[in-house]
Amino acid sequence: MILVFLGPPGSGKGTQSDMVSEKISLPVVATGELLRHEQNIGSRVGKKIAKLMDAGSLVPDILVYRLLKKRTKQPDAQKGFLIDGFPRRQEQFKHLVKLIKKSDQICAINVEVSDQEVKKRIGDRRVCDCGAAYHLKYKPTKKPGICDECGKKVYIRNDDKPTVVTKRLKDYHQRSQPILNYFDKHYKLITINGEQSINQVFADIMKAIKQLKK
Ligand code: AMP
Numbered sequence: 001m002i003l004v005f006l007g008p009p010g011s012g013k014g015t016q017s018d019m020v021s022e023k024i025s026l027p028v029v030a031t032g033e034l035l036r037h038e039q040n041i042g043s044r045v046g047k048k049i050a051k052l053m054d055a056g057s058l059v060p061d062i063l064v065y066r067l068l069k070k071r072t073k074q075p076d077a078q079k080g081f082l083i084d085g086f087p088r089r090q091e092q093f094k095h096l097v098k099l100i101k102k103s104d105q106i107c108a109i110n111v112e113v114s115d116q117e118v119k120k121r122i123g124d125r126r127v128c129d130c131g132a133a134y135h136l137k138y139k140p141t142k143k144p145g146i147c148d149e150c151g152k153k154v155y156i157r158n159d160d161k162p163t164v165v166t167k168r169l170k171d172y173h174q175r176s177q178p179i180l181n182y183f184d185k186h187y188k189l190i191t192i193n194g195e196q197s198i199n200q201v202f203a204d205i206m207k208a209i210k211q212l213k214k
Helices: 013-024 031-040 044-054 061-072 090-099 115-123 162-186 198-213
Strands: 002-006 028-030 081-084 106-112 125-127 133-135 189-193
Touching (some): 013 028, 013 081, 013 106, 013 198, 031 044, 031 061, 061 090, 106 162, 106 198, 115 125, 115 162, 189 198
Parallel strands (some): 002 106, 028 081, 106 189
Antiparallel strands (some): 125 133
């Protein structure tokens, strides 16, 4: 099974995909995470994409496809996986269609959150280099400013600054509708109200996934 998490930046799709991943034992393939990892290790790709990512712009498809291919070939992804951050434009949707096998069941989960709520949430988002993400109010670290997972300092992503968030939201709205329509037409699209508590959003997603399995 392949579950594609869609939704604006800050909709909580990263948090939810992590929770679902643990529950159904399939890994999360998060393209933003894969790209940030390249930056953290200082690879050639990482250096090339730093400016684009800081500005909230999409990086070239070919780089994303390479990382995606490598990750989805890992043994843990052979029974299926969850995707966060992909596809983000029409060409990427076509690429995903090519990547999946005929036997794969694919479904998109659209976590819907208003722009106003996104802006409120992102200001309080903190992340760690290890991939963990927090929110000052809804999902705080146990020790202030310190990652629960690895003990490093958490920080604000460069692309979470207010002007960049406005641009990312504008781009998201421009590109997302066609992607949602494709999933609705060719596969399955489930829309979830993302403006509820983390646990309620999770419960709604799990209910929808159970329906899919019937
Ligand atoms: P995210 O963590 O999903 O918010 O992604 C952070 C940044 O990574 C985006 O603003 C883009 O610069 C880059 N990125 C992530 N996924 C993609 C993708 N599918 N295509 C192009 N760029 C991406």
